[in-house]
Amino acid sequence: MKKKFAISPYLFILPSFTLIAVFFYYPVFYALGSSFTDLRLGYEAKFVGLANYKKLLTDVVFFKSLINQLILTITDVVKNLFFPLLAAEILYFIRNKNTEKRMKTLFILPMLVPSLVIILMWKYIYDPSGALNSLLDLCGLGSLKHTWFREIETALGAVIGIGFPFISGLYFLIFHASVSAIPKELNEAANIDGCKSLQLVRFVHIPLVVPYMAVVVILTVINSLQNYVTILVTTNGGPGYATYIPALLMFKVAFDASDIGYASSMGVVLFVTIMGLTLATMKLSKMAKNY
Amino acid sequence: MQRTNKIFALLLIAVMLLTFVLSGCESNNITNETTVTQDVTTVQAQNSTETTTAAKWNTSEKRTIVFSTINNYYTTALKQIAKDYTVLHPETTVEIEIIADNEAYKQNFNTKMAADKKTAPDIVHVNLLGANDAAIGEFMSKGWIVPMDSILDEENPYNGNAKVKDVFDESWLKFAVCSTGQVSYLPFDLVGVGFYYNKDVFSKLGLNTPSTYEELVEVCKKLKENGYEAPIGATVFADFMMASLADWNLRQYTDQIISMPGDARYDEKTMIANAEMKYDANNPSFDSLVTEDPEKMLAFTKTFDRKSAVSQRIWETYKGVAQYFQKGFTASTDADVYSQFMAQKYPIYVMGSWQVGTILGDMKKLSDDKKFNWGTFKFPSLAEPGGDFQGQPRGILIPGHRIGLAQKDDPEQTNRAADFLKYMYSPEVASKIYDITIKNGEFVQGPPLVKGVTLSDEVASYLDGFKVDGNMRQDWMNVIGAIYNYFLSNEQPLYNDAKQKYVEGKINWDEFSTTLDKLLQNKVADEVKKNNYDLDSKTNDKK
Numbered sequence: 001m002k003k004k005f006a007i008s009p010y011l012f013i014l015p016s017f018t019l020i021a022v023f024f025y026y027p028v029f030y031a032l033g034s035s036f037t038d039l040r041l042g043y044e045a046k047f048v049g050l051a052n053y054k055k056l057l058t059d060v061v062f063f064k065s066l067i068n069q070l071i072l073t074i075t076d077v078v079k080n081l082f083f084p085l086l087a088a089e090i091l092y093f094i095r096n097k098n099t100e101k102r103m104k105t106l107f108i109l110p111m112l113v114p115s116l117v118i119i120l121m122w123k124y125i126y127d128p129s130g131a132l133n134s135l136l137d138l139c140g141l142g143s144l145k146h147t148w149f150r151e152i153e154t155a156l157g158a159v160i161g162i163g164f165p166f167i168s169g170l171y172f173l174i175f176h177a178s179v180s181a182i183p184k185e186l187n188e189a190a191n192i193d194g195c196k197s198l199q200l201v202r203f204v205h206i207p208l209v210v211p212y213m214a215v216v217v218i219l220t221v222i223n224s225l226q227n228y229v230t231i232l233v234t235t236n237g238g239p240g241y242a243t244y245i246p247a248l249l250m251f252k253v254a255f256d257a258s259d260i261g262y263a264s265s266m267g268v269v270l271f272v273t274i275m276g277l278t279l280a281t282m283k284l285s286k287m288a289k290n291y
Numbered sequence: 292m293q294r295t296n297k298i299f300a301l302l303l304i305a306v307m308l309l310t311f312v313l314s315g316c317e318s319n320n321i322t323n324e325t326t327v328t329q330d331v332t333t334v335q336a337q338n339s340t341e342t343t344t345a346a347k348w349n350t351s352e353k354r355t356i357v358f359s360t361i362n363n364y365y366t367t368a369l370k371q372i373a374k375d376y377t378v379l380h381p382e383t384t385v386e387i388e389i390i391a392d393n394e395a396y397k398q399n400f401n402t403k404m405a406a407d408k409k410t411a412p413d414i415v416h417v418n419l420l421g422a423n424d425a426a427i428g429e430f431m432s433k434g435w436i437v438p439m440d441s442i443l444d445e446e447n448p449y450n451g452n453a454k455v456k457d458v459f460d461e462s463w464l465k466f467a468v469c470s471t472g473q474v475s476y477l478p479f480d481l482v483g484v485g486f487y488y489n490k491d492v493f494s495k496l497g498l499n500t501p502s503t504y505e506e507l508v509e510v511c512k513k514l515k516e517n518g519y520e521a522p523i524g525a526t527v528f529a530d531f532m533m534a535s536l537a538d539w540n541l542r543q544y545t546d547q548i549i550s551m552p553g554d555a556r557y558d559e560k561t562m563i564a565n566a567e568m569k570y571d572a573n574n575p576s577f578d579s580l581v582t583e584d585p586e587k588m589l590a591f592t593k594t595f596d597r598k599s600a601v602s603q604r605i606w607e608t609y610k611g612v613a614q615y616f617q618k619g620f621t622a623s624t625d626a627d628v629y630s631q632f633m634a635q636k637y638p639i640y641v642m643g644s645w646q647v648g649t650i651l652g653d654m655k656k657l658s659d660d661k662k663f664n665w666g667t668f669k670f671p672s673l674a675e676p677g678g679d680f681q682g683q684p685r686g687i688l689i690p691g692h693r694i695g696l697a698q699k700d701d702p703e704q705t706n707r708a709a710d711f712l713k714y715m716y717s718p719e720v721a722s723k724i725y726d727i728t729i730k731n732g733e734f735v736q737g738p739p740l741v742k743g744v745t746l747s748d749e750v751a752s753y754l755d756g757f758k759v760d761g762n763m764r765q766d767w768m769n770v771i772g773a774i775y776n777y778f779l780s781n782e783q784p785l786y787n788d789a790k791q792k793y794v795e796g797k798i799n800w801d802e803f804s805t806t807l808d809k810l811l812q813n814k815v816a817d818e819v820k821k822n823n824y825d826l827d828s829k830t831n832d833k834k
Contacts, residue, residue, distance in 0.1 A: 041402065061784050129636065151619045152791065239621050240789075241787075252781075256398075257780035262781075
C-alpha cells in the first residue's frame with residue numbers, strides 16, 4: 001500500500017531551515033568563497049587562489065595562536081572532565097539526601113551568573129593590586145606576585161586559571177545525571193564483591209559514564225575553539241601574542257584590518273578543525289563504548 | 292486536524308517572509324508625508340539674535356540623523372544639544388549613538404558603509420576611524436567621508452551667518468587636510484600627550500620635574516629606590532615619547548615626503564605651502580601647513596635604514612625610560628594604568644590631555660586621605676643632543692575631536708547632518724558643550740578650537756604640561772617603529788612582543804631592529820598593493 005505523503009512536518013520545519021540556511025550555511029559558503037579573494041571592506045574583491053592559505057602557513061602569529069589554542073583546549077577538556085565528575089561522584093557518596101540536594105543546588109547556582117561577570121571578577125582577582133597578589137602578600141609570598149595578565153610568562157596560565165574550581169554547572173549536571181542513572185544493582189553487586197569507593201568509581205562508574213564524557217569533550221572542544229570573548233576581555237591576545245587564539249586573530253583581521261579574505265581563510269581552517277575534532281571525538285567515543 | 296496544521300504552518304511561513312521583507316526595508320525613520328522639497332525659513336532667537344536659515348531639506352518629512360560617538364566623548368552635552376536642536380527643527384531628530392570602544396566604533400562604521408550605507412551613522416568622529424592622514428585619505432578615496440571644503444565656505448545661520456570656517460584658526464584647519472588634499476573633518480578641540488605626576492610624592496622625595504631624558508631616568512631610579520616598583524605607568528601613548536625623538540631627527544627630510552610641483556598628487560590650490568616650505572631646525576612650525584604624500588612616505592619608509600645609529604639612539608633612549616614602566620606595559624589597558632596612578636602606585640603616568648577632566652572629577656570623589664596633588668610635564672629633551680638632533684624636540688597638541696560626515700547616497704540626509712554640525716560649531720553651542728561636560732565631571736579633551744569658547748583657569752592650568760612649541764609629525768614614528776596599531780593586524784602582536792622583549796633585555800638591538808625592518812617592509816608592501824602604488828610620486832596610480 002502506498003503511503004500518503006504528509007506535507008505538514010516539512011512545512012513546520014521549513015522556517016527553522018530557512019533561518020539556518022540564511023544565518024549559518026550562507027555565511028559558511030560565503031566565507032569559503034571569500035577565502036580565495038583579497039576582499040576588503042569598501043574595495044572590489046579579486047580572485048587570489050590559494051594565496052590566503054599560503055600566507056596562513058607562514059603567519060607566525062597564526063601558528064602561535066594554534067599552539068595556544070591546543071593548550072587551552074586540552075586544559076579545558078581536562079578541567080571539564082575531571083572537576084565536574086569529581087563533584088558528581090562526591091555528591092553520589094553523600095548519604096543524606098537533603099544535604100545532597102542542597103549541595104547540588106550550590107553547584108548549579110553559578111550557572112545563573114553571566115559568564116562576563118565571572119570573567120570581570122577574575123580580572124579583578126588578577127589585577128596587580130587585586131585579590132591574588134594581596135593574598136600572596138598576606139602569606140608572605142610577595143616575591144611570587146605578578147601582573148598576571150600582562151606578563152608573557154604568566155598570561156596564558158592566568159587565562160587557564162579563570163573559573164577555578166572549574167565545576168561548571170552544565171557539565172556537572174551531565175555527570176550528576178549520568179552517575180545517578182547507574183542501576184543500583186550494579187553498585188550493590190560491586191559492594192558485595194568488596195569494592196571500595198575508589199574502585200567503584202574506577203571500575204563501575206567511569207566505564208558507564210564514557211558516552212557522557214564524549215558529549216562533554218565535544219561540547220568543550222567546540223566551545224573552546226569558538227570562544228574568544230574571555231581572551232578579548234582579559235588580555236586582548238597580549239602581551240605580544242602570548243594569548244592569541246585563531247578565533248580572536250580572525251576577528252581582528254576581519255574587523256580591525258578589514259581584511260575579510262584573509263580572515264575567511266582562517267575561518268575555513270577553524271571550521272574544518274572543529275569538524276575534524278568533533279568527528280574524531282565521536283569515533284573515539286564509539287570505540288570506547290564498544291570496548 | 293491535518294488541515295489545521297497545514298494552515299498553521301503556512302501562517303508561520305507567511306509571518307517569517309513578512310519579517311524578512313520588513314527587515315530589508317528602509318530603516319531610517321522616514322515619514323513619507325510629502326516628497327516636495329521646499330525652502331523654508333526657520334526663525335530662531337538665540338541670545339536675542341535673530342538667525343535665519345534656509346533649510347536644504349523637506350521640512351515636512353521627519354527624519355533621524357545619527358551622531359555616532361563613544362563613551363565619555365562629551366556624551367551628556369551632545370545629548371542635550373541634540374534635544375535643543377530638535378526644538379529648533381522638529382522635523383529632525385538627532386540620535387546620539389554611543390558605542391563601547393574605538394574598535395567597535397570602527398567595525399560599526401566600516402561594516403555599515405561597506406553594506407548599503409543606509410544604516411551607517413551620519414556624523415562620525417574621524418579620529419576614531421583612522422590614526423593618520425593616509426588612513427583618512429583612504430576613507431575619502433572610497434567615498435565614505437564627505438569633503439568639508441565647500442561646507443567651510445557656507446554661511447552658518449547659527450553664528451550670525453558668518454562662514455563656517457570663521458570659527459577656526461586657519462592653521463588648525465590645515466591639520467584636517469588628509470592625504471587626498473581635501474578637508475576631512477571639523478576640529479572641535481585640541482589633544483596632547485604628556486606626563487602626569489604625583490606632586491606629593493615628588494616633593495616628599497625632593498624630586499624636580501625632569502627636562503631631559505637623562506633626568507627622567509634619574510628620577511625613576513630614585514622612585515624605584517623608594518619602593519615604587521613601577522615609577523612610570525605607561526599606556527600605548529608612551530609611543531609618542533619616541534615619536535617626538537623620531538620627529539626631532541627625521542623632520543629634516545620633510546621635503547622628501549610631501550607633494551611637490553611635478554608630483555601627480557600635487558594641487559597648487561591646496562598645497563602651495565609645500566613648494567614654499569624650507570626646513571629650519573629652529574622653527575618648530577616650519578612644516579605646519581604642508582600636506583604629506585602617502586606614497587612618498589611609504590617610499591621613505593621602505594628605504595630607511597632601521598639599523599642606523601639614529602634609529603638605535605632613539606630606541607635606546609626609549610629603552611632607558613621604558614625599563615621603569617610597569618611589567619607587561621605593551622598589554623596594559625588605559626583603565627589599568629589610570630587606576631594605579633590614582634591609587635598612588637605609579638607616581639608618573641603617560642597619557643593624553645583628555646584625562647585632565649577625568650582626574651579632576653575622580654579626585655573630588657576620593658576621601659581626603661586618598662587625595663593628592665598632581666601636575667603635568669611635557670616630553671623631555673636630550674642632555675646632549677648632537678648629531679642630527681638639531682633645535683628642540685616637538686610635542687603633540689593637535690585637533691582631538693575631529694567631526695566628519697559620512698558620505699551616504701542621500702544628499703538630504705547629509706544636508707541635515709551638516710546643519711547640525713553648523714549648530715554644534717557655533718560659539719554659543721560649543722560653549723554649552725564644554726560647560727555641561729565640566730559640570731558633569733566628564734573629560735574635557737583639551738583646549739577648545741571653536742573661537743569664543745574658553746576654559747576655566749583651573750582646567751587650563753592642568754593642561755600646561757601639554758603646551759608645545761610646534762607639533763611633531765607623528766608619521767615619522769612609523770619609519771622607525773609604529774604609533775598606535777600601525778602594523779597589519781596579524782603582525783601588530785609581533786611588534787608588541789618584540790618591543791616588550793627588547794625593553795626587558797630578552798632580545799638585543801640587532802634582533803629587534805631586524806624584526807622592526809621586516810614588519811615595516813611588510814606594511815609598506817601591503818599598502819603598496821592595496822593602493823596600487825608604484826612608489827613613484829610622479830605617476831598617477833589608478834586602482
